[in-house]
Amino acid sequence: MVPLPPIELADEAATADLARRMAGWLKPGDVVALRGDLGAGKTSFARALIRALSDEGREVPSPTFTLVQSYETSAGPIHHFDLYRIQAPDELTEIGWDEALGGGIVLVEWPERAGNFLPETRLDVTLGFGLGPEARIATLRPGPGWMAAHGGIPALQTGRPGE
Numbered sequence: 631m632v633p634l635p636p637i638e639l640a641d642e643a644a645t646a647d648l649a650r651r652m653a654g655w656l657k658p659g660d661v662v663a664l665r666g667d668l669g670a671g672k673t674s675f676a677r678a679l680i681r682a683l684s685d686e687g688r689e690v691p692s693p694t695f696t697l698v699q700s701y702e703t704s705a706g707p708i709h710h711f712d713l714y715r716i717q718a719p720d721e722l723t724e725i726g727w728d729e730a731l732g733g734g735i736v737l738v739e740w741p742e743r744a745g746n747f748l749p750e751t752r753l754d755v756t757l758g759f760g761l762g763p764e765a766r767i768a769t770l771r772p773g774p775g776w777m778a779a780h781g782g783i784p785a786l787q788t789g790r791p792g793e
């Protein structure tokens with residue numbers, strides 16, 4: 631996977647803005663793997679993305695304990711997973727992983743816990759910490775087949791000429 635140029639996110643509003651832009655071009659069957667350490671902003675990103683496709687006031691709790699939360703949105707069903715608490719990848723069958731992959735957009739935090747169950751055709755979004763408490767750096771890595779299926783990735787960097 632070749633990473634795209636990193637995107638600097640000055641604060642949580644910038645993270646939400648990136649998520650809203652991405653919301654505009656995701657479609658059912660897409661898998662977005664949200665990577666990054668505890669508190670990096672994976673849930674914040676997912677929340678903004680889900681709200682952009684349904685209702686800005688929508689409650690989007692972290693799936694830390696439920697492991698998955700599902701939403702009906704204007705882009706079809708979205709399944710938001712947090713796999714931090716699973717012990718082994720085969721637990722995924724019990725929480726509806728296969729059905730989710732076959733029926734909507736999947737956003738997954740702690741995707742490394744899914745092992746071989748994580749599809750290769752996916753978009754990895756890694757959130758790293760920047761300088762200062764609110765700064766983050768997002769790196770997008772499209773997996774094999776992603777670019778072909780999507781015709782590329784639209785410009786996401788804020789403030790780029792022509793936007």
Ligand SMILES: Nc1ncnc2c1ncn2[C@@H]1O[C@H](COP(=O)(O)OP(=O)(O)OP(=O)(O)O)[C@@H](O)[C@H]1O
Nearest residue numbers: 639641642645667668669670671672673674764766
């Ligand atoms: N630029 C930013 N982007 C996202 N969150 C930010 C940013 N700056 C500060 N924050 C804060 O960082 C925290 C991110 O928490 P969040 O629950 O989204 O992290 P997470 O990556 O999902 O962690 P976990 O691995 O525990 O699920 C929130 O308290 C949020 O307000």
Ligand SMILES: [Mg+2]
Nearest residue numbers: 672673692739
């Ligand atoms: Mg989280």
